[in-house]
Amino acid sequence: MEVSSVQAEEPTLLCPFCDEPVSSSSPALLTMYHDLESQTWSDPLPDNPHHHSAKSFTVFALYCERHRFENQSLPVAIKNNWPMSIDFGKLFECVTSYCDDLEALIEEPEESEFFNRARRSFHSGSSKSTNINNFTEESTG
Numbered sequence: 001m002e003v004s005s006v007q008a009e010e011p012t013l014l015c016p017f018c019d020e021p022v023s024s025s026s027p028a029l030l031t032m033y034h035d036l037e038s039q040t041w042s043d044p045l046p047d048n049p050h051h052h053s054a055k056s057f058t059v060f061a062l063y064c065e066r067h068r069f070e071n072q073s074l075p076v077a078i079k080n081n082w083p084m085s086i087d088f089g090k091l092f093e094c095v096t097s098y099c100d101d102l103e104a105l106i107e108e109p110e111e112s113e114f115f116n117r118a119r120r121s122f123h124s125g126s127s128k129s130t131n132i133n134n135f136t137e138e139s140t141g
């Protein structure tokens with residue numbers, strides 16, 4: 001696969017590894033692709049003539065994770081003006097600004113959507129279901 005096809009902004013461009021649509025590529029993604037060239041080989045498919053294969057999906061898993069992030073999550077972050085880097089100097093202040101909310105969640109975890117999701121996922125057959133129930137009962141007194 002030529003690098004120019006990775007850089008194209010055609011919405012129909014397909015990932016050379018997982019064959020999912022790739023709408024754009026960052027310099028980081030291009031660097032990742034170049035690093036994979038020596039570990040993959042051309043293996044054209046009818047629907048993706050630029051398909052490449054590797055001895056294991058683990059070779060290109062991070063590449064695919066990255067293009068999914070760039071195609072799905074990054075546009076949402078940009079649209080919502082989320083910061084693109086973490087200011088560790090302000091991290092403590094940021095966390096402590098949520099102190100009241102965090103204390104409320106500790107006191108009544110059932111009020112947390114995420115706690116309830118986690119509990120439901122543990123209840124759905126996981127051997128860890130006992131652990132989360134014990135956590136709830138023991139930690140609330």
Ligand SMILES: [Zn+2]
Nearest residue numbers: 015017018064
């Ligand atoms: Zn992919």
